[in-house]
Amino acid sequence: MIRRFMYCVFETRKRFPFKNYGEIPKTYNPADGDPWDVFAPGYHVEIPRGKKYKIMKIIGVYCLDNGNHKVAVRVHYPGFDPVWVNEDIRRSCKGYTLKTGVRGFYVPIE
Secondary structure (H helix, E strand, O other): OOOOOOEEEEEOOOOOOOOOEEEEOOOOOOOOOOOEEEEOOOEOOOOOOOOEEEEEEEEEEEEEOOOOOEEEEEEOOOOEOHHHHHHHHHHHHHHHHHHHOOOEEEEEOO
8 A cells, every 4th residue: 555645643751852752653663563653853832642643754763773763754733943953853862862771873864
């Protein structure tokens, strides 16, 4: 089946430093057996949880040593500010490594 677009659902995960964090339903990440994880940097607000949001663009990937990578996305929701993106990514990736001890590097997709 070919999808014309993908969507994600944001969740509350208190142990992670990402403001807008969730997953892409009906996908499979072999690193942990769960759907692919996403985060949405650059939003002034927390995006409401539990609803489906169309993924407009993949911004980049936070590649982790354990293979459980995090995909940075822009979604169809108001409040996006491209000026905030890089700082959100830097803060989120650094915070994730500090909390989990898992190291990684961020790869932007232009």
